[in-house]
Amino acid sequence: ELFLRHEWPGNIRELENMIKRLVILQDEQMIIRELRTAAARASAPAFAPAVAATVQVGVGDASGYAPAPAEPIPAEADDEPSIQPVEIPEEPRTLADIARAAALKAERAALEQTLDQVRWNRRKAAQLLGVSYKTLLNKIKECGISQK
Structure with a gap:
């Protein structure tokens, strides 16, 4: 739903990069x-609320105006994404190899989930996934998926 509501100011490249990150990092x-942060930023005013809201504490010169105190930051805003350890294979792999492996893993998961959902009706699965029946059969074989 967030993907659909996002404006994608960078157009297709931004969307493509986001999907690649999702597949490679697998941290949805x-x-x-x-x-959510981008959506909040887009809907927020261009100025900081603490600066915009001022309180008059005295009469006279400009020193009588002070910014309203800022609200405390909620605890969940401090949460940084956790860094997960990554296994480094004995032979170094290129980013292209890693991306291919991640894409294959994501395809396999999508195939298994869809096939289970339609009780292994491959024609329905192909239709749901937006691929031809033959492509679905090739992907099932490529991913080494077999009916349980």
Whole structure:
């Protein structure tokens, strides 16, 4: 839903980069936080509320005006995305290899979930996934998926 509501000011490139990050990092909560932050920033006024709201404490010169005290930051705003340890393979792999492996893993998960959802009706699964029946069969074989 956040993907649909986001304005995507960077257009297709921004969307493509976000999806690549989601597939590679596999941390959808981090992506959700980023989209929510971007949405909040887009709907917030261009000036800081603490500066905009001033209180007159005296009469006379400009020193009688002071910014209203800022509200405390909620505890959940301090939460930084946790960094997960990554296993480094014995042979170094390129980013392209990592992206291919992540894409294959994501495809496999989507295929398994969809096939389970339609009780292994491959024609329905192909239709839901927006691919041809033959492509679905090739992907099932490529991912090494078999009916349970």
